[in-house]
């Protein structure tokens with residue numbers, strides 16, 4: 423199996439791992455809210471983009487948030503959670519009306535004093551980012567010039583795209599905190615020189631942060647909070663896991679450790695408990711992990727070539743909203759992009775094989791809708807939040823090598839990949855291509871593992887395929903909820 427499989431995918435210890443970053447000099451950008459115009463997160467950061475041009479959609483989000491069985495359910499308001507009025511103003515500017523379940527449960531645990539560690543799990547797209555960002559914003563002291571330039575909270579993510587996205591969320595939520603500065607610590611292009619980190623909140627990837635602390639351009643002595651987003655993935659991958667451990671060993675012993683993910687497989691969960699000792703925990707059963715609004719489908723393909731022709735057939739649907747196509751290797755991402763482009767389709771690709779600045783340009787174009795179809799590897803399987811994504815295609819089923827060197831489904835990565843759609847109560851479609859017996863078996867195992875239903879798409883009538891998928895994509899949250907309650 424190629425190392426490319428493992429760009430960020432949840433992995434077994436056995437996997438050949440390839441951390442997202444080489445040990446290059448760090449790039450550090452320190453930004454204050456007023457200076458920022460366009461960061462990684464771009465305009466997608468408007469709440470769940472529920473700017474409610476559509477009255478009905480808003481009404482139905484409230485319905486979801488009033489349903490105790492829904493992960494978006496809450497009984498409290500953000501005001502009840504004891505947040506600073508300037509932060510409440512930020513939330514309101516982002517159109518966040520009510521906390522989701524994980525926000526309501528996590529925030530009191532995170533904000534208690536003396537601080538306690540937390541291991542928090544909640545389904546994809548249910549607002550984990552806000553949960554840890556609100557805690558961080560509540561804890562940093564920006565009352566003096568000196569403190570404003572002193573790193574006090576460190577948020578680590580497995581990829582530069584996710585780190586940049588989190589920076590965007592911190593900006594948006596902290597926009598009314600005068601003097602707040604946020605630093606980004608992600609791998610730099612070869613020519614960039616490391617600069618001193620003078621921000622109260624630092625968001626970065628583990629290797630870069632480790633390097634910066636070692637080179638003494640990031641002073642860790644006043645850090646009070648350490649957050650690991652996609653924590654299971656970070657701790658389970660050889661490279662990233664080692665870097666996280668080294669970073670933590672250089673931080674104050676009393677630091678509050680906060681781990682979040684949609685998935686915590688048992689072997690990582692045990693380890694997470696050591697990384698964040700005596701932690702409060704919010705956990706889910708694995709049959710609770712799939713998101714109601716994501717319609718899971720599969721398509722039989724007779725060969726690899728038929729996967730490609732089916733993808734091309736789907737092109738019209740891929741561009742109804744935005745879509746992400748996940749493939750196993752960088753090489754196939756590039757090849758499919760080239761082939762589709764040569765045939766006159768507009769697609770982009772993003773893999774770990776390209777330079778950072780180019781990666782930034784691709785993801786930014788995808789966020790702002792300039793690029794609507796993105797072909798990628800597991801590098802973007804986790805965390806990326808683009809609310810317009812209505813279709814995810816697993817061109818290849820995500821897989822790992824088990825300790826006996828047999829291929830098996832990568833359950834976590836499957837869940838994270840399909841979770842790029844159906845965010846915060848939206849409807850989305852995930853289609854997995856199956857072209858041989860092994861892939862078929864893996865899909866069946868995924869279905870059993872999550873106790874979920876993955877329906878077959880009959881490709882004998884493409885007009886019908888198109889109608890069916892369009893109907894699903896265009897279904898409002900309201901209709902889905904209505905159907906569910908019948």
Ligand SMILES: Nc1ncnc2c1ncn2[C@@H]1O[C@H](COP(=O)(O)OP(=O)(O)OP(=O)(O)O)[C@@H](O)[C@H]1O
Pocket residue numbers: 466467468469470471472517518519520521522525544545546547548549550551552683684804805806807809841842845846
């Ligand atoms: N209380 C809220 N009200 C409205 N929108 C919200 C709220 N909380 C989060 N959102 C929006 O929901 C979307 C998903 O949130 P987020 O990216 O934090 O999910 P997540 O749980 O971290 O998902 P993943 O596991 O995929 O990383 C974002 O667009 C965010 O702005």
